Amino acid sequence: MPRLVGQIDSSKTEAILDAAAEVLAERGLAAPIEEIARRAGVSKQTIYNRYGGKTELIQALVEKRVDSITAPLRSPGAEEHPEETLAAYARSLLVVIEKGGYSLMRLTIQSAGELPELAREVYANGPMRSRGQLAEYLELETRAGRMKVEDPMQAAEFFGGMVMANRQIQALLRLPTGLTEAEIDRLATEAARIFMRAYSV
Amino acid sequence: MPRLVGQIDSSKTEAILDAAAEVLAERGLAAPIEEIARRAGVSKQTIYNRYGGKTELIQALVEKRVDSITAPLRSPGAEEHPEETLAAYARSLLVVIEKGGYSLMRLTIQSAGELPELAREVYANGPMRSRGQLAEYLELETRAGRMKVEDPMQAAEFFGGMVMANRQIQALLRLPTGLTEAEIDRLATEAARIFMRAYSV
DNA sequence: TGAAAACTGGACCCGTGCGTCCATTTATCT
DNA sequence: AGATAAATGGACGCACGGGTCCAGTTTTCA
Numbered sequence: 001m002p003r004l005v006g007q008i009d010s011s012k013t014e015a016i017l018d019a020a021a022e023v024l025a026e027r028g029l030a031a032p033i034e035e036i037a038r039r040a041g042v043s044k045q046t047i048y049n050r051y052g053g054k055t056e057l058i059q060a061l062v063e064k065r066v067d068s069i070t071a072p073l074r075s076p077g078a079e080e081h082p083e084e085t086l087a088a089y090a091r092s093l094l095v096v097i098e099k100g101g102y103s104l105m106r107l108t109i110q111s112a113g114e115l116p117e118l119a120r121e122v123y124a125n126g127p128m129r130s131r132g133q134l135a136e137y138l139e140l141e142t143r144a145g146r147m148k149v150e151d152p153m154q155a156a157e158f159f160g161g162m163v164m165a166n167r168q169i170q171a172l173l174r175l176p177t178g179l180t181e182a183e184i185d186r187l188a189t190e191a192a193r194i195f196m197r198a199y200s201v
Numbered sequence: 202m203p204r205l206v207g208q209i210d211s212s213k214t215e216a217i218l219d220a221a222a223e224v225l226a227e228r229g230l231a232a233p234i235e236e237i238a239r240r241a242g243v244s245k246q247t248i249y250n251r252y253g254g255k256t257e258l259i260q261a262l263v264e265k266r267v268d269s270i271t272a273p274l275r276s277p278g279a280e281e282h283p284e285e286t287l288a289a290y291a292r293s294l295l296v297v298i299e300k301g302g303y304s305l306m307r308l309t310i311q312s313a314g315e316l317p318e319l320a321r322e323v324y325a326n327g328p329m330r331s332r333g334q335l336a337e338y339l340e341l342e343t344r345a346g347r348m349k350v351e352d353p354m355q356a357a358e359f360f361g362g363m364v365m366a367n368r369q370i371q372a373l374l375r376l377p378t379g380l381t382e383a384e385i386d387r388l389a390t391e392a393a394r395i396f397m398r399a400y401s402v
Numbered sequence: 403t404g405a406a407a408a409c410t411g412g413a414c415c416c417g418t419g420c421g422t423c424c425a426t427t428t429a430t431c432t
Numbered sequence: 433a434g435a436t437a438a439a440t441g442g443a444c445g446c447a448c449g450g451g452t453c454c455a456g457t458t459t460t461c462a
Contacts, residue, residue, distance in 0.1 A: 112375040119374040158363040165362030173320040174313040198399035244410045
């Protein structure tokens with residue numbers, strides 16, 4: 001039921017992207033466009049009307065979603081004690097993984113051979129940007145005399161790595177991490193504690 | 202030139218695995234077996250004689266190589282001061298990445314949908330095992346009174362993450378990390394220094 | 403020299419999935 | 433009502449690649 005003459009139906013666009021995310025997460029690059037169309041309740045032609053082909057669809061999907069997935073990570077709230085803030089940040093990192101946010105990353109890795117620019121963009125808008133924000137925070141806290149961080153980007157990389165590395169690989173390998181809320185909390189708290197030991201004034 | 206009557210030519214087996222590693226690294230799961238055969242200087246049939254099919258070939262390749270790639274990581278030498286030992290360990294982690302050791306990981310990730318057991322095995326024999334060894338070392342140093350590590354596995358995970366996480370993702374995304382020897386050294390040294398700050402007695 | 407088994411290379415079948423085409427339908431604007 | 437344009441769905445051509453088959457060759461052992 002198009003809403004305008006000669007205007008594309010944008011509700012279908014959403015349905016397509018949702019279905020694409022789903023099928024691509026399940027089957028990877030091998031995901032057939034026909035299956036995406038079927039699940040979106042849309043004809044294959046409709047997909048080709050919007051996107052020239054499969055690679056464009058993937059690009060559109062990833063570019064559109066990376067931001068929204070990593071958005072919650074971007075602003076460590078600067079109210080509480082740094083250890084609290086860091087723990088909260090770590091928790092949000094882990095939640096992204098736990099909630100399946102890594103299927104896009106897996107997809108990007110699979111496509112990296114054919115779509116190197118996409119890989120660059122995902123890296124810049126995902127891990128890189130979120131790390132930059134954390135670095136800013138660390139610098140602020142250092143200025144405020146609550147921490148002692150000489151190389152904020154380096155430190156941010158360390159912290160992100162401490163929290164993520166293992167779960168990251170597990171998620172990419174599709175191994176169920178099976179972290180309970182309590183375990184997430186413990187891990188986040190412990191990472192923040194250790195990090196503060198290393199970077200306290 | 203087979204060396205035994207009715208015996209498979211093991212030099213060809215090696216050629217097949219080498220070629221498979223090469224082509225699979227380049228083209229991922231989409232790598233055609235014919236291309237592997239071509240580069241191995243072997244007929245397609247010969248490959249099918251040894252391995253039932255593509256998935257078996259991949260399994261054989263990965264299982265056979267994971268060990269040799271991660272072998273250098275397994276034994277942190279316990280002679281020097283822990284900070285030195287940790288830096289050396291970190292360096293060897295980074296070298297594995299730098300030398301392209303992550304193409305097998307990328308391949309395993311791509312295959313994880315169809316070959317979940319392979320994913321489990323790679324994880325267990327790669328990151329997991331090497332982390333276990335590091336944990337043992339940390340425990341030893343703690344007993345010796347040179348460090349203070351309460352949860353060795355957790356600490357090992359932290360250290361590995363600090364060193365690897367970022368480069369790991371870059372490598373998987375095929376982004377050139379372009380680390381010079383000097384940068385590797387700096388990163389390893391810094392990670393060891395920070396880690397020791399957090400876990401010193 | 404003959405047997406045994408692997409290797410070759412090329413042909414072959416076949417499933418899958420991309421991308422195209424098109425006649426028909428549906429919906430909206432003038 | 434008529435024009436306009438998107439949406440449908442089904443058929444189609446086509447390339448690619450997995451896996452099989454086989455007749456002929458090479459190699460080594462007995």
